[in-house]
Amino acid sequence: MLSKFQNHISKNLSFLKGKKLLLAVSGGVDSMVLVHLLHQLQFDISVAHCNFNLRGDESNGDEGFVKSFCKKSGIGFFVINFETKEYADLHKLSIQVSARQLRYNWFNELLEKEGFDFLLTAHHLDDSIETFLINFTRGTGLDGLTGIPQQNDKIVRPLLIFTREEIENYAKENQIGWREDSSNASDKYLRNKLRHKVIPVLKELNPGFSGSFLQTLENLQQSESMVDDASRIVYRKVVEDIDNQKKINLSELMVLPNYQAYLYQWLKPFGFTAWNDIYDLVEAQSGKQVFSEHYRLLKDRNTLILTEKKEIDKEVYAVYEEAENSKIPLKISVCDKGDITFGNKDCIFADKDTLKFPLEFRKWEEGDYFYPYGITGKKKLSKYFKDEKFSLIEKENTWLLCSENQVVWVVGKRADRRFSVNEKTQTIIKIELK
Incomplete structure (x- = not known):
């Protein structure tokens, strides 16, 4: 030996x-x-x-x-x-x-x-x-x-x-x-039951059982390696990794005759065990979810979205004109009209006289509405999300910047026209995502 x-x-x-x-x-x-x-x-x-x-x-x-x-x-x-x-x-x-x-x-x-x-x-x-x-x-x-x-x-x-x-x-x-x-x-x-009662019978039926089993393990390990290779190739075609999310394209996945095997390979490292629920999720309505201990899998239209489970931050943070808060990813500064740019969703320009500091930085709530810049009238956030085809996860991660509970900015998405700069504006405030 x-x-x-x-x-x-x-x-x-x-x-x-x-x-x-x-x-x-x-x-x-x-x-x-x-x-x-x-x-x-x-x-x-x-x-x-x-x-x-x-x-x-x-x-x-x-x-x-x-x-x-x-x-x-x-x-x-x-x-x-x-x-x-x-x-x-x-x-x-x-x-x-x-x-x-x-x-x-x-x-x-x-x-x-x-x-x-x-x-x-x-x-x-x-x-x-x-x-x-x-x-x-x-x-x-x-x-x-x-x-x-x-x-x-x-x-x-x-x-x-x-x-x-x-x-x-x-x-x-x-x-x-x-x-x-x-x-x-x-x-x-x-x-111990297997050791004392089952394995001795197997060895009695086949005296060379241990050697045969070792060869079987080697064959299975080679098969597993081949499966892993195929899984990685298909993964690159079907799954998109973006913003700490994995998005599985169901149109690409469902053309595969053995798509359930791929889902098992991709999702097993994340602690999922309710495999029938996951396979049913493919045909389920948008918004349906399956959870493991630390992760969730969400059906969103033609996509399965894998994210880490996190508590929704319901804190309301005060945003002051001068002092910066490390918990808030915003930068506020005064600028000139010549500095105004358009088309950048990570930045808005507002009339300072329309804002009441401190502003509030919080997650959206049911019933919130705003006056979207560029259209007439007001719109509920829930309707805006539906029109923009937001997933449940995108909704949960949406922050609002508010002045006296009026929405100034759906952060990173769209500004409210009530606070926009006009010809009478004396002081322009630039608010941008860090």
Whole structure:
């Protein structure tokens, strides 16, 4: 196994050589074998151990075992104790999710603080099989069937080509001690049920199951790479990235026979899970939305618009003639008639005597109206938005500049003629977006 591991590093993970490595070590057989292999090959390693305080004396025994091993072997050792159950109760999370959050937050802190180049974990082929089956039973896309990735940024998993049996045999042959986690014997968790009841049957049906599965993973990973390539090509034709928004052109998308697959590829990184709702959104009325935790997808006529979820700012800001407010993107200055220009929506010119300072800078509200420059009569903002074909997002992001609650400017869109410069104007105020 040592030579196979060395060849694997040289062929696929050569970037680890000469780097400062942090190993996540629980004390179980897989992590202890990982330490042994890297120590034998004289890599620059240190060990990080988490005590989650979930198994009483057993947890403390694991900590003592790993600490003692590192001391005897001359390996750097870091340890942390977590009150995992309290954290889970406080954040309303499962114990498993809480433990994962706690350990990876700490690992990332160690990487940065101690200058480690990579974090290595001891996930192996059987872990990848279990992950495949868990995702398969819950429903997933191609990405959920490609196993545990060999590398995620600074996290590297060099044992994924080895089975649990290979690892245990190596530990016994080299008299490597390890600790057994009693919770691994319980079928309380889905992963353990698959490990104890399903996977042994698969291996009984096909004695070469592990090797076949590894080949299947490689095939699926190549297929995923091909899908990603196609997704990027179509993305450039169908999606427009502008103003922190992604706009998906439905006319371009719907000519594709497998458009749902493209939507899945593009939107899965944003935490969406209600895929049927998203697919229905394509045919829905304008204004319909689907939400993930941090994002929303809006149907607007012939477009799907992806934006980050944000609270609407309902604050009313005072705008003074002299002092500037860093929260308000406006600049006010006095100018001459010769400085007046036309056709720039980011700038208006107003008669100072018609303005009552401080002006107000606020979001539009239902019932607001103005007298658009260039047309007769007044117009409700809601009607103006409809005529201009504003999306819901554009409406939400529209600011007004008001004088005593009269609209002076639909900011960046259109001025109100009541405040415009005329032949009687004595002082001209220039108001522009910064």
